Amino acid sequence: MATMIDDPLSRTFSALADPTRRAILARLALGSANVGDLAEPFDMSFAAVSKHLRVLEGAGLISRGRDAQYRPAMLDARPLAAASAWIDDYRKFWGDSFDALDDFLASARSKAGATKGSATDSPTEKEEAS
Incomplete structure (x- = not known):
């Protein structure tokens, strides 16, 4: 129908x-x-x-x-102006979502770099035992 x-x-x-x-x-x-x-x-x-x-x-x-x-x-x-305006609302949503993802990834990289850097700077247990 x-x-x-x-x-x-x-x-x-x-x-x-x-x-x-x-x-x-x-x-x-x-x-x-x-x-x-x-x-x-x-x-x-x-x-x-x-x-x-x-x-x-x-x-x-x-x-x-x-x-x-x-x-x-x-x-x-x-009529395309109204359709474009409707789509623009979602473009802002996706832009904000991608910005949040960028922030998360930057934070994760920063934490991974800090963990990696501290592991290489400090002696391992084997080196301390020798």
Whole structure:
């Protein structure tokens, strides 16, 4: 049973989940294009590309114009800003986690170096017995 995605962020990520749609967005970042232009690099029908465009349009990632019989698609990157902001929250989390790991490893190396240095500086029991 399919569920409707009703929040903008979910629609954005759902649209971005498909590599063909990501490629279409990359192409539209260069400028507007019609279905024929967008279908050219793919081994799929115009109808299949049109379905991808409907998903992108539903997510607000593209808009469609009217130019005589053509309906050129244009990138609308505003929804990507919300997705980027959401990801940035987790980038901070991972950055903080990696910083903590760096601190732990530096501390462990320092302790290992201190233990190693003190073991080589002091005589062993065999040397003391001789």
